[in-house]
Structure formats: structure tokens, C-alpha cells
Amino acid sequence: MLPNQMVKSLIGKEVRVEMKGEESELVGKLEGVDDYMNLYLTNATEVKNGEKIRNLGEIVLRGNNIILIQPGE
Amino acid sequence: MLPNQMVKSLIGKEVRVEMKGEESELVGKLEGVDDYMNLYLTNATEVKNGEKIRNLGEIVLRGNNIILIQPGE
Amino acid sequence: MLPNQMVKSLIGKEVRVEMKGEESELVGKLEGVDDYMNLYLTNATEVKNGEKIRNLGEIVLRGNNIILIQPGE
Amino acid sequence: MLPNQMVKSLIGKEVRVEMKGEESELVGKLEGVDDYMNLYLTNATEVKNGEKIRNLGEIVLRGNNIILIQPGE
Amino acid sequence: MLPNQMVKSLIGKEVRVEMKGEESELVGKLEGVDDYMNLYLTNATEVKNGEKIRNLGEIVLRGNNIILIQPGE
Amino acid sequence: MLPNQMVKSLIGKEVRVEMKGEESELVGKLEGVDDYMNLYLTNATEVKNGEKIRNLGEIVLRGNNIILIQPGE
Numbered sequence: 001m002l003p004n005q006m007v008k009s010l011i012g013k014e015v016r017v018e019m020k021g022e023e024s025e026l027v028g029k030l031e032g033v034d035d036y037m038n039l040y041l042t043n044a045t046e047v048k049n050g051e052k053i054r055n056l057g058e059i060v061l062r063g064n065n066i067i068l069i070q071p072g073e
Numbered sequence: 074m075l076p077n078q079m080v081k082s083l084i085g086k087e088v089r090v091e092m093k094g095e096e097s098e099l100v101g102k103l104e105g106v107d108d109y110m111n112l113y114l115t116n117a118t119e120v121k122n123g124e125k126i127r128n129l130g131e132i133v134l135r136g137n138n139i140i141l142i143q144p145g146e
Numbered sequence: 147m148l149p150n151q152m153v154k155s156l157i158g159k160e161v162r163v164e165m166k167g168e169e170s171e172l173v174g175k176l177e178g179v180d181d182y183m184n185l186y187l188t189n190a191t192e193v194k195n196g197e198k199i200r201n202l203g204e205i206v207l208r209g210n211n212i213i214l215i216q217p218g219e
Numbered sequence: 220m221l222p223n224q225m226v227k228s229l230i231g232k233e234v235r236v237e238m239k240g241e242e243s244e245l246v247g248k249l250e251g252v253d254d255y256m257n258l259y260l261t262n263a264t265e266v267k268n269g270e271k272i273r274n275l276g277e278i279v280l281r282g283n284n285i286i287l288i289q290p291g292e
Numbered sequence: 293m294l295p296n297q298m299v300k301s302l303i304g305k306e307v308r309v310e311m312k313g314e315e316s317e318l319v320g321k322l323e324g325v326d327d328y329m330n331l332y333l334t335n336a337t338e339v340k341n342g343e344k345i346r347n348l349g350e351i352v353l354r355g356n357n358i359i360l361i362q363p364g365e
Numbered sequence: 366m367l368p369n370q371m372v373k374s375l376i377g378k379e380v381r382v383e384m385k386g387e388e389s390e391l392v393g394k395l396e397g398v399d400d401y402m403n404l405y406l407t408n409a410t411e412v413k414n415g416e417k418i419r420n421l422g423e424i425v426l427r428g429n430n431i432i433l434i435q436p437g438e
Contacts, residue, residue, distance in 0.1 A: 001177055003184035003206045019140050020211055021094050021167050026141075031074055037184070037208060038076035038110070060076045060142040062110055065093055067165050068172075069206040092286050094240050099287075104220055111222035111256070133222045133288040135256055138239055147323055149330035149352045166357055167313050183330070183354060213311050214318075215352040238432050240386050245433075250366055257368035257402070279368045279434040281402060284385055293396055295403035295425045312430055313386050329403070329427060359384050360391075361425040 007033050007069055014072025015041070020065045024048040027072060028059065037063030080106050080142055087145025088114070093138045097121040100145060101132065110136030153179050153215055160218025161187070166211045170194040173218060174205065183209030226252050226288055233291025234260070239284045243267040246291060247278065256282030299325050299361055306364025307333070312357045316340040319364060320351065329355030372398050372434055379437025380406070385430045389413040392437060393424065402428030 010030050017026045017039065025048075028041030044056040083103050090099045090112065101117030117129040156176050163172045163185065174190030190202040229249050236245045236258065244267075247260030263275040302322050309318045309331065320336030336348040375395050382391045382404065393409030409421040 001186060002180050003178055003186040004180060006178070006186045006204070006206050022140065032076055032079070034075050034077060037206075040074060040076040040079045056141075056143055058079070058144055060079050060110075062136065062139045062141070063208065064137050064210050065140050066208045067168065067211050068202075068208070070202055071204055095286065105222055105225070107221050107223060113220060113222040113225045129287075129289055131225070131290055133225050133256075135282065135285045135287070136222075137283050138286050147332060148326050149324055149332040149355075150326060152324070152332045152350070152352050183352075209354065210356050212354045213314065213357050214348075214354070216348055217350055241432065251368055251371070253367050253369060259366060259368040259371045275433075275435055277371070277436055279371050279402075281428065281431045281433070282368075283429050284432050293405060294399050295397055295405040295428075296399060298397070298405045298423070298425050329425075355427065356429050358427045359387065359430050360421075360427070362421055363423055 016070045016072055018067040020067050089143045091140040093140055156217055162216045162218055164213040166213055235289045237286040239286055308362045310359040312359055381435045383432040385432055
């Protein structure tokens with residue numbers, strides 16, 4: 001299974017995303033993804049050391065600055 | 074909805090943008106966006122820890138150095 | 147042998163991956179890879195100084211933030 | 220207006236450019252720009268905390284390492 | 293001579309590679325290179341301040357995170 | 366004049382190059398450049414705070430990690 005197919009299979013579900021050079025990570029419902037792995041999340045929250053820091057609501061994450069995408073628990 | 078469509082839907086509205094490796098963030102009115110997510114903002118201000126630091130006026134932000142785009146509040 | 151062919155030859159096997167700007171590294175079974183070297187791993191774990199820190203399960207790693215890919219031992 | 224059109228409209232004028240991971244910024248006359256936002260500046264100077272540090276003369280800046288472009292004052 | 297041709301001329305020989313954001317560098321025999329400058333090395337070792345730290349064996353290095361490639365001595 | 370044309374006009378001459386995330390810079394004779402601004406230099410030296418640190422001889426620099434290219438003095 002290709003990486004992009006794996007990410008597309010997560011649409012409608014919760015994902016956890018680590019961004020480059022950021023200590024905190026983003027958790028939210030994956031609404032859309034494109035070929036660059038740009039992500040559109042809703043109900044997004046910023047999480048640090050397992051603790052929710054901020055509600056962000058709707059966000060778009062730039063694919064080339066993503067380190068890791070993981071299905072939510 | 075694709076990430077780029079989401080960003081395009083914000084044209085004419087205020088957006089908040091986090092850039093890679095920067096402590097401060099940019100807030101401004103989104104005037105234009107292209108396929109690389111390069112952004113053209115007007116009335117832009119630099120914001121740090123929720124405080125406005127500087128008025129920047131018109132700016133162009135390079136898409137591949139964007140971490141996160143969020144609709145303004 | 148081209149770098150991408152080398153990585154594709156590791157599908158189904160364990161790989162070790164160093165990501166840009168991260169102190170820890172990822173080890174897991176390579177399930178898929180695309181032309182951008184995006185990787186899909188299962189049974190992934192985060193490893194720091196040779197010690198397993200966290201089980202991550204399924205993850206997707208963004209190719210352009212990969213420093214190094216090595217066959218698992 | 221697209222971001223690239225905005226930058227092209229600045230040809231012949233002074234621009235201020237912030238580069239990724241650099242504390243200082245570059246100010247100069249924009250001579251040329253391409254689709255990657257690579258910039259060719261003349262009469263460029265390096266500026267830090269609002270103070271001119273160095274005259275650089277002619278420089279080329281790599282587009283993908285640009286954070287922000289702003290019209291000169 | 294184009295940069296990529298120069299790198300291709302090193303296939304079968306030892307190369308030294310500096311990666312972005314890494315203190316150590318990689319030395320190994322260049323087996324393959326593609327248009328993105330992704331590199332496939334064998335007999336690779338990690339070197340820091342001129343001292344060999346680790347044997348890595350076979351590795352693939354991601355081209356866009358390469359700073360510098362130099363023919364081995 | 367486009368940025369790439371400017372760089373091509375420097376072939377056969379000395380250039381100074383600042384790389385992303387590196388304190389030192391590279392000076393050498395520009396032998397070749399491609400559309401990604403990958404550079405092939407000969408007689409290259411590493412320079413820090415205006416002092417020559419190391420002779421590097423022939424090197425290839427990866428274009429996307431270049432911050433700035435300047436004609437040599």
C-alpha cells in the first residue's frame with residue numbers, strides 16, 4: 001500500500017501529526033489530503049507531552065513540513 | 074474538501090499563519106494563494122504570544138515554509 | 147542501482163529511518179514507498195540512543211524530511 | 220492577485236526579504252524573480268535589528284528558503 | 293559540467309556527504325544517484341570531527357537534505 | 366534578468382555561497398549550475414568569519430539548501 005493511499009484511508013478519522021521543528025503536535029479529524037500530503041483538519045488541537053494546549057478548530061497543514069502522520073487512538 | 078480549496082475559500086478573510094522556524098506568526102487579510110500555497114496578505118501584522126509586534130502591511134509568504142494556516146477569529 | 151530501487155527492495159523488511167531535526171529515529175516494517183520516498187511503516191517504534199521509547203504502530207513518514215534510510219539489522 | 224504577480228510587480232523597487240533560519244534579513248533592489256521565487260537583487264545589504272551590517276552588492280536568493288517578501292519602505 | 297554529471301562521475305568511488313542539520317557526516321562508496329541527488333551508498337560510516345563513529349553499511353540518503361557532496365580522499 | 370541567468374553568468378568565476386543552517390560559507394570557482402541551482406565548484410574552501418578553515422577541492426552543493434549566492438570579490 002502506498003503512503004498516500006494509507007493517508008487517504010484515514011479521511012473522516014482522527015489523525016496525529018508531527019510537524020518539522022515544532023515541539024507540539026496536532027490532532028484533528030482529517031477532512032482532506034492532496035498529492036503533496038497537505039492536510040485539512042477540523043476540530044484540531046495542539047498537544048504537547050500528551051496534554052492539550054489549544055483548540056485550533058479548522059487548520060491546513062503544509063505537506064512538506066510534516067514529519068509523521070499516525071492514525072488517532 | 075482538498076486543503077488548497079479550503080485555503081482558497083479564505084480569500085478576502087483574515088488568516089493566521091505559522092512559518093517554519095519562526096517564533097512569531099503572521100496575521101493578515103488573504104488576497105491570493107497559488108498551487109504551492111504561497112500566500113499574499115495585506116494589512117499583515119507579526120504576532121508573538123498573542124501580542125501584535127509589528128505592522129508589515131503587504132507581504133508574500135513562501136508556501137513551502139508554511140507550517141499551518143488557520144482562519145482568523 | 148538507483149536509490150529508490152534500493153528502498154523498494156526493502157518492502158516487507160525492517161528499516162531504520164532518521165528524520166530531519168529529530169533526535170529519535172523510527173524503526174518499523176516497510177509496507178510501501180512512493181517516488182518521493184514517502185514511507186508507510188507498520189509495527190513502528192521510536193528509538194533514541196538505541197532504546198525503544200514508544201510504540202507507534204502504523205505511521206506515514208514524509209519523504210522530503212527523511213535524512214537516511216537503512217535496512218534493519 | 221496571485222503571490223507571484225505581487226512579487227513581479229515589485230521589480231525595479233526595493234524589497235525586504237527574510238530567509239529561513241537566518242537572524243538577519245536582506246534589503247535590495249529587485250531585478251528579477253522566477254516561478255520558484257528565486258530573487259535577484261542588486262545594491263543588497265544585510266540588516267539586523269534594523270541596522271545595516273554589510274553591503275553585499277549583487278545577490279541571488281533561493282526561493283524555497285524565503286520566509287517573507289515585503290515591499291521596501 | 294553539470295552538478296549531477298559530476299556526482300554521477302563518482303559512482304563506484306568513495307564520497308563524503310554533509311547532511312542538513314547533522315553534526316556528523318557520511319562517508320561511503322557511491323552505488324547510485326538519481327535526478328533528485330538521492331544517494332545510495334555501501335560501506336557507509338558516520339564520521340564526526342574526522343573520527344569514525346559508526347558503521348552503517350548500506351544507506352540511502354535523501355537528496356533534498358544534502359548540503360554538500362565531495363569526492364573521497 | 367532572471368536569477369538563474371545571473372548565476373549562469375558567473376560560470377568560470379569565483380562565487381560565495383551561504384548554505385542553510387551552516388555557520389561557515391563556501392567559496393570556489395563555479396564550474397556548473399542546473400535549473401535547481403545545484404552548483405559544482407572547484408578550488409572550494411570553507412570560510413568562517415572571513416577566515417579560510419578548510420580546502421575542499423571539488424564539491425557539489427544542493428540547490429534547495431542554498432540561502433544566497435554572491436559573485437566573489
